[in-house]
Amino acid sequence: MDGTLFRSVNKFFIIAFCLDIKSYKSFMHRPDSFFLATKMAAPLTLLLIVAVTIRAVLFRSSLAELISARVEVVSPLNAWKRVVEGLALLDLGVSPYSGDVFHETPLMIYLFHFTVDYAEIVFIVTDGITALALYLSIQTYNKDVFRKQKYALESDRYSADCLELLRSPKEMFYIPLKVAMFYLLNPFTILSCVAKSTCGLNNAIIALFIFCTLKGSALLSGILLALATYQSIYPLTLFAPALLFFLQRLYIPVNLRRSSFWFFTLQYAFMYVGSLVVITGLSFFLLGSWDFIPSVYGFIFSVPDLTPNIGLFWYFFAEMFEHFRLFFSCVFQINVFFYTIPLSIKLKEHPVFLIFMQIAIISIFKSYPTVGDVALYMAFLPAWSHLYRFLRNIFLVSCVLLACSALFPVLWHLWIYAGSANSNFYYAITLLFNFGQILLVADYFYAYLRREHHLTHGLYLKKKDGTEATLVLK
């Protein structure tokens, strides 16, 4: 008796919900420009103005120099000081790659060769572009999520009692703005921008890649992914989520025996590899030598520069026994790429979440991470705000990350300037910071999987004897 009553009430709610969706849908179907101009343009513009003002003020203050020397903010790969050094070497007629100071790609030299005097503007604009691209991507993604949720509801794929897990247009309305805000007003991004770390440019390329992917442009997506790979190798792992997204969008099932699957995969791979070859060839012709390959990619993989940063590599390889160095550098580098295939299998229905996971894993396990990398994946957190109820240790993680961010400069000062601490102190903090990040990403992954499980199996699970059940991983 109870069951049928519950069911009917539920049905009613779902219908009401669908109506809500309909209204949202009609709302969403308005042209984007109109949509932007009316509802969201004002807060977004305000956000951009605030972000630009903060950056401009910091650029003009004496803090800029201090920030640009921070090892957490700049790494040997992306320090502005090294870009200037590369340009100076070029002016002296010395190849920038003949030394071990410059590790930017040749296209970067040529970009800054022309814009070195407007570098501050370039970096501010880059941040703006990244935020805008993220904003539009998440907007597109939300529409997509909504459409899928509607189809799932209509085809009764969701469990009856998971109504409160469904997402309503109201709560999703401000998510794109929040994402843009998380990126633009994140202290990590601001520091990275004020230090003129070229990490901001890499972030922009990745954000544009996500935008193009979500908009469904396979060619642009392939080109931008090639550009991102060219810049720092690691975004190579984003190939899998992008491919999955396109397959899903074109309703091609992921089936290794289907020719349509292989056709599209090869097509996308060709676009990607083709643009990679073109970009690399272009670099060769710009510089007339292949010197940049060992200097950029060899440097990323072999980790010769042990300058402290927020990552796991520097102290590990400073303390490593010479005998095991090669082995461990292989293990640590494989670790970054290793998760791609299992994650793609597990999350093949959710490519956007997979993109988030990949970016986060790269920024934790890459050889020269900076806070700018952390800021990129943290910008996505508002997009997963609906997972909040399933997060297990978000409080602990937030505390750890906040405390570590505050302790980085303190312990650095104690080690390098005061001489009252040693390298272990700073190392301990990097360890904790990475531990916090791992916990955060794993927690979101857990929450995402759990929500998916509840959507199909119902929110209030019962044991066989009817008592409330606890969900465990087995």
Next chain:
Amino acid sequence: CEIKQLSDCLIRLLLDRRDGTRTSEALTPAAAARDEFQEELVIRPLHSGDIYASFQFRTLWDTDFLQEGQKVSHYRLFPKSLGQVLSKFSVRELHISFTQGFWRTMQWGQPFIPSPPGAELWVWFHDTVSDVDGNWKELTNVLSGIFCASLNFIDLTNTVQPSASFKPLGLGNATDHRFLRYATLPREIVCTENLTPWKKLLPCGSKAGLAVLLKSEKLFHSSFHSQAVHIRPVCQDEQCTSKAWELRQTLNVVFDLYTAGQGKKEWSLFKMFSRTLTEACPLATSSKVYVDITDNPELFELSPATPLLSQAVVLGDRRTYSVYDLSRAETFGQLRSLNLLLRWKGDGEMLRPLLHAERYVAGFGLQTGEIHTVIYNNHPYRAFPVLLMDSVPWYLQLYIHTLTVTSKSRDNKPSYIHYQPAKDRHRPHLLEMLIQLPPHSMTEVTVQFERALLKWTEYTPDPNHGFYVGSSVVSALVPSMVAMNTNFTQDQPLFSSFVPVKEESSYFVRVYTEPLLVNLPTPDFSMPYNVICLTCTVVAVGYGSFYNLLTRTFQVDEPSLPLAKRLANLIRRIRGVPLLT
């Protein structure tokens, strides 16, 4: 263009000087493989009250090691160990010096042969050598054995190929610096064990001649000690039809007898070396002691006096020397021993060298720093160019865009910059600049650097002592004091003084700055295991949590049955009865 001119001048000057000394010998017909040996000691009282004694031993041999198909196996005066090394490694020119202490140019003026603290080695290889780096590596190891020094620590990480600062001093105008190798070991400590093999290279050893004065207990009880070996090819005669090899062994030492002698400025050969001279080396064609008496008799008196005087323009200054010829019996007097004695009467004025350079590290903390090199031109009215060469180890990452050169608080752009950036663990930075020094000025060269964190095995056993950075080398043609001196107090014919003589108008000087001692950040050397374990733990936490989420699925947690019920179920299964739940 200026560099070429500078180096040409240098070569010509040296050739000229050599020709002067060899004029008399050119008259005798050159016999095959003729060799000769000369020894010489110059004593110069310094204005600071210190005594500068400079020994030079020169062996000339009219043979060519490097000729094809000619194996030289009969050695007389020339040390065989060095001869074999020269021919084996096709060395065109070799200069090696070991120095303990730092030459204080501001107090002591210019030394006759400058050298940086520690060990310095520079070699020009013959241009037929194909594997220069291989030869260089073997050569340093061999020399390490010959001189009992740590020259084997010279490798690619501290070797540079200067493009302009070090030109061949001997015959041949090789300009291709691919065949040049230059390295310094600023940390090298020079002591008795380096002196003994050096003395063994002398034809008379330390048995006779000037070398009897070289007693290590006195030589190393001094403010400055430098011993060197210079080998170069020279002309056999004025026509320069064939080559001869010249080996110059020099030893420079500065004694601080002023403080040791309770403030009395009084010294003698015996006080300095605890020996007196009794004979010349029988193998030497000439054996002389020179005492600089340019300031005599106002400042000091010298005994025994000698009627022999000699004038020479040394380092741009006209000096007068008393000469004691050890090959003549009357030099030793009735006692059969020569003990020079010198008493000071008053204080000398401070001598200001025209060119002087110093260097220091600025900044605090272990992250960044700035190298300051300050070069002084004390000439009142003439500007002259200097070549500055810096070789900085790779673990100090130089930022060349922060290079500033300022003289008289104005930007002084170098007219020539040769910069070779370092490669981590492979080669050092090399920075060479041609800077015009304005008259009476101080020029400051600054460049910023970042300190690298090294692998724990790359630190020296005392890592917190710091790391040495070799001296900068300032090479210059300095305008001569003789040419500068326009009011002649000395008797000189008027016809000689209107236009300054060209040979004397400038002279070549090399000034070495102080080596630097730079601290680097250090890891904790005691815990490689801990670090490996802890970092791997964090990576494993990441791997483990992802692995968990990837491989497992969510399931309702059904508590397992108590043991009694499970046992009962086992029996029930056998009996085929429904199971308990």
